[in-house]
Amino acid sequence: MKHLFLAACIVLASLEAAFCQQAPVADDNYVIQDSVLITTRSGIDITAIIVRNKNITTPVPAVLFYTTYYQSFADAFFGKKSAERGYVGIVAYARGIRANLKNYTPFEHEGTDVYDIIDWISKQSWCNGSVGMYSGSYTGYAQWATVKNIHPALKTIVPQVAVMPGYDFPMENNVPLSHILSWSNDNIYKNKRLPNSLPFDYFNNGTAYNKMDSLAGVQNPIFQQWLSHPAYDNYWQSMVPTPEEYAKINIPILTTTGYYDGSQIGALQYFRLHNKYNKKANHYLVIGPWDHRGAQRKPAKNLMGYEIDSVANIDLMELAYQWLDHILKGAPMPAILEDKINYQVMGSNEWIHAPSLENINNDTLTFYLDKKSLLPYKPGQYSYEKQTVDFKDRENQNNYYTPNIVFDSLDAGNGLIFSTAPFGNAITINGSFGGQLFASINKKDMDVSLALYELMPNGGYFFLTRYVGRASYAKNNRKRQLLQPGKVSSIPFSNTRFVSKNIGAGSKLVVLLNINKHPFEIVNYGSGKDVSAETIKDAGEPMQIKWYNNSFITIPVNGGSNETKK
Numbered sequence: 001m002k003h004l005f006l007a008a009c010i011v012l013a014s015l016e017a018a019f020c021q022q023a024p025v026a027d028d029n030y031v032i033q034d035s036v037l038i039t040t041r042s043g044i045d046i047t048a049i050i051v052r053n054k055n056i057t058t059p060v061p062a063v064l065f066y067t068t069y070y071q072s073f074a075d076a077f078f079g080k081k082s083a084e085r086g087y088v089g090i091v092a093y094a095r096g097i098r099a100n101l102k103n104y105t106p107f108e109h110e111g112t113d114v115y116d117i118i119d120w121i122s123k124q125s126w127c128n129g130s131v132g133m134y135s136g137s138y139t140g141y142a143q144w145a146t147v148k149n150i151h152p153a154l155k156t157i158v159p160q161v162a163v164m165p166g167y168d169f170p171m172e173n174n175v176p177l178s179h180i181l182s183w184s185n186d187n188i189y190k191n192k193r194l195p196n197s198l199p200f201d202y203f204n205n206g207t208a209y210n211k212m213d214s215l216a217g218v219q220n221p222i223f224q225q226w227l228s229h230p231a232y233d234n235y236w237q238s239m240v241p242t243p244e245e246y247a248k249i250n251i252p253i254l255t256t257t258g259y260y261d262g263s264q265i266g267a268l269q270y271f272r273l274h275n276k277y278n279k280k281a282n283h284y285l286v287i288g289p290w291d292h293r294g295a296q297r298k299p300a301k302n303l304m305g306y307e308i309d310s311v312a313n314i315d316l317m318e319l320a321y322q323w324l325d326h327i328l329k330g331a332p333m334p335a336i337l338e339d340k341i342n343y344q345v346m347g348s349n350e351w352i353h354a355p356s357l358e359n360i361n362n363d364t365l366t367f368y369l370d371k372k373s374l375l376p377y378k379p380g381q382y383s384y385e386k387q388t389v390d391f392k393d394r395e396n397q398n399n400y401y402t403p404n405i406v407f408d409s410l411d412a413g414n415g416l417i418f419s420t421a422p423f424g425n426a427i428t429i430n431g432s433f434g435g436q437l438f439a440s441i442n443k444k445d446m447d448v449s450l451a452l453y454e455l456m457p458n459g460g461y462f463f464l465t466r467y468v469g470r471a472s473y474a475k476n477n478r479k480r481q482l483l484q485p486g487k488v489s490s491i492p493f494s495n496t497r498f499v500s501k502n503i504g505a506g507s508k509l510v511v512l513l514n515i516n517k518h519p520f521e522i523v524n525y526g527s528g529k530d531v532s533a534e535t536i537k538d539a540g541e542p543m544q545i546k547w548y549n550n551s552f553i554t555i556p557v558n559g560g561s562n563e564t565k566k
Contacts, residue, residue: 029054030083032076038092040116042109047098048117051079051089052126059128061155061328062121063087066114068094068106068138069187078135085321086329088126092117094142097188104188106138106222107165107239110145118146122153129153132328134320136160136256136296137263141239144270148245156327158320160256160296164266166236167477170226172265173469173495174477175447176532178520181212184222191218203519204394206536227532232477240270246277253283254323254337256316258290259346259465259499260303260405268432268498272357284337286319287498288312288344296320305404306462309349345428347502352430360500361430361558367420367509369437370549374420374509384546385416389515391525391539399518400449402463410453410461415514416547419455427503431556433465434494437513438548441489443526444482445472446543447516448491452553457506465497468516470524470531482528488548511553515543 033050040046063082067075075091082089095113096104118131131153133143140162147157163169170180178199185191194216195201202212210227213220229235241249253274257267264287274281289308290299297317301308314336325331336342339353341360354360367374371383389398399413410417433452447470454462472480474491483489503509517523524531527538 030080032079034076035098038117038120040095040113042095042112044095044103045099046092046095046113046117048090048092049076049079051076051083051091053083053086056086059126061087061130061132061324062090062124062127063324063328064090064092064114064118064121064131064133065135066092066094066110066117066133066139066142067135068097068142070097081317081321085325087132087324088121088124090117090121101189105225106184106188107141107145110142111148111239114142114146115149115151118151118154122151127153130155130328132156132158132324134158134160134324137163137292140263140267140296141165144240147249147251148241150249150251154251156252156254156324158254158256158323159267159270160316160320161258161261161263161292162255162267162270163263164269165239166229166232167269168263168266171230172262173467173493174230174232174473175468175470175516175524176209176227176230176522177262178522180226181216181220181223184220185213185216185218188222189218189220199519203523206394206539208533208535209522210532230531231473231480241273243273243277246274249274249278249281251282252327253281254286254320255283256286256295256319258288258292258295258299259497260289260291261295261497262292264497265495275356284340284342286316286336286342287500288314289346290316303405305406306346309344309346311349311351312344312346343430343498343500345430345500345502347504348428352500357431361556363557365427365555365557367418367553367555368549369418369511369513369547369551369553372416372418374418374511374553376420378552379549382549384548387416387515387545387547388542389414389517389545390542391517391523392536392542397518398514398516399520400451400466400512400514400516401518402451402466405463407461407463408459410455410510410512412512413514413518415449415512418511418513420509422457422506422508423503424505426505427557428500429464429503429555430500430558432494432496432498433467433553433555434496435492435551435553437491437493437551438488439471439491439551440487440546440548441483441526442485442541442544444485444528445470445524445526445531446483446545447471447522447524447531448493449512449514449516450493450553451512451514453510453512454501454503455508455510457504461510462501464501465499467493467496468521469493469495509555513547515545 037045079089140159143157322334451466
């Protein structure tokens with residue numbers, strides 16, 4: 001059994017091996033230097049692979065692929081891809097990788113280490129003084145850390161599906177993601193794979209979440225470090241650009257992400273903040289119906305049961321190199337970049353282009369959660385829906401579970417379902433849904449799950465997106481504010497994924513509202529203690545929730561007047 005956002009979310013596992021299934025470039029054409037050591041100002045050497053085309057004898061631009069993963073049989077592929085395009089290809093590893101792991105601390109040193117790597121590259125005889133960076137996930141993050149202090153030789157970055165530490169990984173809206181223990185266990189420490197039974201052991205035993213590594217029989221310092229920072233505090237904020245640093249980022253940037261990319265929230269936040277603090281930001285965005293892998297390489301034609309539109313089937317790695325060619329070699333701008341925002345409307349087989357995120361929709365629909373309905377007006381009579389969650393009951397789960405994007409029936413998972421009336425006319429959803437929940441509980445906290453679907457006239461469901469967030473951080477992700485038992489609390493939410501889709505006449509929008517209680521995400525018992533340290537002993541009496549009908553969601557839509565169709 002896989003949770004959708006374990007499979008489609010931030011799959012930060014090393015993807016290099018899978019990509020190398022593409023036809024390899026013959027080694028005879030290349031000079032490959034493995035295990036090159038680059039000394040940083042810290043005194044810690046960085047290991048790198050340098051790949052040069054034997055037929056190129058003059059200095060050329062360099063393309064840096066910086067990674068936290070190591071696949072000995074695969075990594076030279078990325079250097080060869082760049083050398084094949086007429087660059088010098090460099091694959092450089094985070095400190096400690098391919099060396100002493102005691103020096104490895106994820107996210108903490110990229111800002112200075114990558115600067116020093118670029119400095120070294122720019123001074124080599126085979127480099128003409130220009131460097132570009134590309135690729136995604138952790139590598140995407142590293143590019144944003146690098147531009148906190150831009151080296152003069154760095155001419156462009158292409159952060160694909162870039163994670164934002166503390167913001168969308170290893171937690172999303174202050175809720176730890178389900179795979180953060182396996183991420184470091186499998187990919188960094190390269191320990192024996194965690195047992196498949198581990199999440200069920202955690203859930204059935206009522207063990208504290210921060211004991212999962214002990215439960216697996218292996219101590220994991222990375223896991224423990226991350227759990228010790230449940231707020232989006234200075235530890236996380238120091239890893240990404242400040243407003244002043246965003247304002248100074250004047251190199252051209254191309255961001256790519258997908259509607260079903262677990263890292264989309266971070267990728268778009270970088271884009272928003274760059275444009276917010278630098279009004280002249282030369283920053284382009286491409287987003288479509290892709291997951292974490294597809295939005296940085298070649299998308300799947302069938303994405304979790306959804307046949308993507310043919311125009312969405314583009315090679316994102318090729319797009320990255322087209323951009324690098326444009327910036328570093330003066331080649332034409334990639335054809336798809338007709339404006340700063342470029343997104344594919346699911347169900348239309350069209351790309352839409354707009355000058356800014358503010359121009360992608362021209363209306364907002366508001367729906368109130370009232371008596372299992374989503375009403376387009378505020379209810380006249382104040383009321384609520386009740387929900388009971390017994391955390392001691394391990395026979396039943398409150399589980400949002402969507403194995404596919406398109407499916408036949410919706411399992412409420414002990415949650416509450418709210419639905420609109422059928423739409424009389426087709427609409428297009430463009431952007432990120434938000435809203436505000438009003439609830440009273442007999443506890444001090446809860447982790448809220450809110451999933452959004454289209455119920456199609458044929459009775460099938462189309463999964464659009466989902467919000468998950470900790471109520472005590474809803475108003476401020478940097479400071480925990482516990483709920484007061486028995487009092488009505490407001491829970492605003494806006495940090496959700498961008499999605500664009502045609503919603504046909506006769507379709508309905510459906511919301512599944514729930515509280516997490518299942519093996520695949522942390523269980524928040526509501527005691528007010530550190531959630532990662534709570535056990536089933538903290539469950540107490542069942543959680544009693546009253547969801548009030550002044551709760552609402554907002555859906556961004558448009559009629560196309562602010563856009564141009566391709």
